[in-house]
Amino acid sequence: MGFLDIKSVTKSYGPVEVLHRVDISAEEGEFLVLVGPSGCGKSTLLNMIAGLEEITTGEIAIKGQTMNGVHPSKRNIAMVFQSYALYPNMTVGQNITFGLEMHGVPKPEREKAMSDVASLLQIEQLLDRKPGHLSGGQRQRVAMGRALVRNPDVFLFDEPLSNLDAKLRVDMRTEIKKLHQKLGTTIVYVTHDQIEAMTLSTRIAVMNGGYVQQLGTPKEIYDDPANVFVASFMGSPSMNLIPARVVDQNGEPHAKIRLEGGKTAQLRFSDPGLAAHSGREVLLGIRPEAITDPEGADRKSGNIQTLHNVVDVTEPAGSDTFVTTTISGKTCIARMRADTDVRAGAEVAFAVNMDKAVVFDPETEKRL
Known part of the structure; x- marks a missing residue:
């Protein structure tokens, strides 16, 4: 009580x-x-x-x-x-x-x-x-x-x-x-x-x-x-929700996503339990601060995955630069360092902290 x-x-x-x-x-x-x-x-x-x-x-x-x-x-x-x-x-x-x-x-x-x-x-x-x-x-x-x-x-x-x-x-x-x-x-x-x-x-x-x-x-x-x-x-900007498919890669679960120009990429999950959902469509949830430039990535994380994609928009915000890109057809916001040299239209490296990723069922919208 x-x-x-x-x-x-x-x-x-x-x-x-x-x-x-x-x-x-x-x-x-x-x-x-x-x-x-x-x-x-x-x-x-x-x-x-x-x-x-x-x-x-x-x-x-x-x-x-x-x-x-x-x-x-x-x-x-x-x-x-x-x-x-x-x-x-x-x-x-x-x-x-x-x-x-x-x-x-x-x-x-x-x-x-x-x-x-x-x-x-x-x-x-x-x-x-x-x-x-x-x-x-x-x-x-x-x-x-x-x-x-x-x-x-x-x-x-x-x-x-x-x-x-x-x-x-x-x-x-x-x-x-x-x-x-x-x-x-x-x-x-x-x-x-x-x-x-x-x-x-x-x-x-x-x-x-x-x-x-x-x-x-x-x-x-x-x-x-x-x-x-x-x-x-909760969160400003809010969490990125990216359509993905869980796939098995050498016995480990990965999130398969689509990038610009028809390319695809796979990001390894930190949670091995997601292997049970192999072949399933999911929503990959990642906060903007968990997607950054490689130099600004969290050094304490054991699972930083890098992908290359085209920048749509940059928004300098004083202490940070917000970078918008498109992943699996959805607008995705990354929070990079203020002095990061990125420009709209350029293909740059995005460091994704998969230790911070969460996964949702797209039908029930509940956490998996």
């Missing part, structure tokens, strides 16, 4: 089931991120934890106590919304302490809690201002302060950074991570941004179509995706 347990939870609106038997258990102090595209059910699940949506079937428990039917005010949770939801007629200080006042907390305790939270979030100078005079980042800090002041069992964040510009999102991401490291409180965080999910979480639940596609650490999600959806959704 975890600190937060979601057991076989479903949600239906009339005859339509939008969440399908969700099972997640989070330990105390964990930073759990629910990530997925719009409409996947992540915000609905968060609202069910908060008590804002009723559970159709299943159970949600916090600290071993079932929350089914418990009013939101009795759950000892605090929620930070995308829209900040601040009272415009109140000062920052009043917004932060309003909930405590409604619960009858004495004024000296309220002021002490407000002072501690304001210091933690570095918003002491804003306490007498109204929300209308604050920037988006400052408003989000105030919304976080209002949640923090209650010292809840679980923090719930519903896409809190989506209204901020790109640079401010990065800054606030760092602040939220620092906050979690200081407080050690359990956090459930909803986002559609896979970069936020990877950088903030201790574990990620990738959702799509009302199902949890995979639950794991950022490294597990990134390196060992359970299916094609997770592979393509």
Whole structure:
């Protein structure tokens, strides 16, 4: 049993089931991120934890106590919304302490809690201002302060950074991570941004179509995706998915692929167990950083395979150069060193780290 347990939870609106038997258990102090595209059910699940949506079937428990039917005010949770939801007629200080006042907390305790939270979030100078005079980042800090002041069992964040510009999102991401490291409180965080999910979480639940596609650490999600959806959704640029055929070459399994000009190549798999799939069509999944120039290849890998193919496009990106080529009729992106001398139309050597390759069934889209 975890600190937060979601057991076989479903949600239906009339005859339509939008969440399908969700099972997640989070330990105390964990930073759990629910990530997925719009409409996947992540915000609905968060609202069910908060008590804002009723559970159709299943159970949600916090600290071993079932929350089914418990009013939101009795759950000892605090929620930070995308829209900040601040009272415009109140000062920052009043917004932060309003909930405590409604619960009858004495004024000296309220002021002490407000002072501690304001210091933690570095918003002491804003306490007498109204929300209308604050920037988006400052408003989000105030919304976080209002949640923090209650010292809840679980923090719930519903896409809190989506209204901020790109640079401010990065800054606030760092602040939220620092906050979690200081407080050690359990956090459930909803986002559609896979970069936020990877950088903030201790574990990620990738959702799509009302199902949890995979639950794991950022490294597990990134390196060992359970299916094609997770592979393509997590990572920027996303994982290359290359049609290939498993063939036997001197007793070892290889991926046979097509290159430009009608040529073919074979890349040896690191997993000998794939020999059982010889003759089968598969999808070969390789992250862009696992395809690079020979000089930039991972020297620790025991299975770097080299192939030559024509460059379609190059995209300098400061610290890297992204190189696009076509393999088996699919666009494939390689991440090469910034000073790599490659040009569109030229045939160059690509070093493929097959230790990092994963294989999917093209019909079921599940990992083999």
